[in-house]
Amino acid sequence: MPSHPLPQAVELMISPAKILPVGSDARVFNNCSLIVDKGKIIAISPTAQAHKTYTPQDHIILSEHVLMPGLINAHGHSAMTLLRGYADDLPLTQWLQEYIWPAENRWVNEHFVQDGTELAIAEMLKSGTTCYSDMYFYPETSAQVAHTSGIRAQITCPILDFPTPCARTPDEAINKCLALHDRYLDIGRITVGFGPHAPYTVSDEIFERIGILSAERQAPIQVHLHETAQEVSEAIRNTGERPISRLHKLGVITPLTQCVHMTTLNDHDIERLSLSGASVIHCPESNLKLASGLCPTQQLLDAGITVGLGTDGAASNNDLDLFGELHTAALIGKLSANSASAINAYQALHMATLGGAKALGIGHLTGSLDIGKACDAIAIKLDDLSSLPLYNLASQLVYTHQSRQVSDVWVEGKRLLQDGKLCTLNEDNIKHRAKAWATKIS
Template sequence: MAAPETVNLLIKARWIVPVVPENRVFENCALAIRGGVIQALVPQSEADKRFEAEQVINLGNHVLMPGLVNAHGHAAMSLLRGIADDLPLKEWLHDHIWPAEGQWVNEDMVRDGTELAMAEMIRSGTTCFSDMYFFPEQAAQAAQQAHMRAQIAFPILDFATAWGSGPEEYFRKGLALHDDFRASNLITVGFGPHSPYTMSDEPLKRVATLAQELDAPIHIHLHETAKEVAESLEQHGKRPTQRLADLGLLSPLTQCVHMTQVDDTDVALLSESGAHVVHCPESNLKLASGFCPVQTLLDAGINVALGTDGAASNNDLDLMSEMKTAALLAKAVSGRAEALDAHSALRMATLGGARALGLEDQIGSLEVGKAADITAVELSELAAQPVYNPVSQLVYTNSGHRVTHVWVAGRAVLLSRQLQTLNERELIGKSRWWRQQISQ
């Protein structure tokens, strides 16, 4: 009889939803993890015979799933949560958010705000997030230190901000950051051109060229409002997607955030280019920006990921809640009750995000050889009963607060609801200090 294989961690659970293969739920199985990588998904009886684990965790009332991928946000804006609610996008941005950022955004604010955001995301099951904000060096360092996986898209705009004087400085600093984290197994650095309406053609062309040379992602707000599309038609004679395509900016490296204003030509361009869409339903609803036609995009073979946007416009970073909203909204927009079923919504929040970020070979599903980015959700409380279908409970019953354990590359960042790499009490204290400064 062969000697047992040694592994670092064996997690036994009532249910495991691996996402790949699709639409499957495994009962009374276990995940074996060694070196931060998934070695096996097998029945618990087999796991006991086959593996000798340094640590065994029994989760008899839980579902194990891939860690959620929050494919769009502005993490540091968690410190601006609630300062300008119930306003249309242009007024919210121009009259409130940009002035507040101009006064308060600095390295300390970005570091503290990013840590607050990561703590909230971890506690609700997110293991990987995409961030686009000023002082991206601070966000990258904070994520690395907290052992959280992140895509950091350094911002590029035509005009000066707290982080730089204009495109030249943004490119210089951003490319240096890309080099600094080139060897990181957790941090990916990409390009963050803010939007077509804040950028002229030449910097956008440069983004397209450099992204292809470096095989680096491009993260951009696109078709967020009807006004954006109308102004593009007036100024450039074409819709924003067509303008980006003509500039070489639409490719499998491109992550198109929002896409609430979509017609058949946009769908064709996205499909032909291989670009991804990042859907932020709750932020779009709160700002009355419009509705992303998710099912139409999926039917056209376009990959759709899920994001929360920043806490200043959402106002939370709970991707579980976002899954429910996305599923319900897809049904209403398409007029089809079967649109974006529970398994599809979960896949969008995991593997869809991984694909958009170029990380599909590493995360997004619980497959042998992938990183052990795992979330455990307890389904024993009253509001989760009875459990006929654990995936339905995950998507439709507000499961964010039921997350108990989270691992990133096999390392626990949340154990029994306790943060392991971030100090909750310290973060609350810092947040209150920032509130006092900003509200003066």
């Protein structure tokens, strides 16, 4: 009998210079390794000890890197990446009604969604996003593209009162959503939920039905809500109520609900959100670009509300770089709270990782490098000029843009980006198709 137990065979060992798990505190591990088996994290252990304890099939040494949870882009419209830069410098209503909706009516089909979604996923993986939420037409196609690429995704099916490129009525959109939800029930990496577009495009009856079905299926709801002051004032004029109050009465504001934007909030709205258990998805760059308003993120966090971050679509951002987004979220959070200590670096990182995962209802699966969770991780090279000298890791990651330094990405332990190169998507082919769409659309 051997005097010591034999080393345990595992799938993967990643040995970076630093690990930032983003769990319950801001702890950083030096000279430790992340041990992964069957796609899940089974240990974080000092590298010298890990060599004795484990025999990995694959051992990756990243001596200049930090390993952290993959970023979670909790709101976007991925295929709209093909409309990046199509119409800029316009207010939301004019941008939507005069440019985006007419272009979508003319051009959106399954091929548009396939090509636009692949372009979006490629951009997100290369900038450190391992999970994203989508709300766009032909959700069957975007779910399939996400599944094939290996990324984690929440697909919300768009529901509007008027006909869309993929559903003639809201009932048809709901029925297709239910079928897609059932199809992906056994695939933990893809969740499917309801995407009622906004209070001003969905009727009471449809909202009520979505609330009931969401509770029955335990399926998430994502809705644009309080995006602008104009939305709120028009709603008060038309319905006599603030949009969040109306949706609350219709049974739509629940712990399964993700409220996107939330820029025009009073104390009563925040209390209602806090009591309901609904989460908020903050999209600072889209709000800035469309001059929509400010989301009071520090006030929401102080009220115990879960806040995630999203880029929104590339047509109103115009990129899908969540490192850029968390940088902006930290800066705008200070401005809106009138305090330089509001939304500190760790809070910004937390919103972009574990906050986003909890908002999407998948905090038990991903969002931090904790034992038992999926290995959804990214490595960032820290020897760039702008990373030196290094005093505080969280500050460095938030206040100096880092997305170009993302070298490697794993989802469920599978490597999707290796030394800056996509492993499951053909970058040249994606670029070729994006250029072909621009020639057609312009």
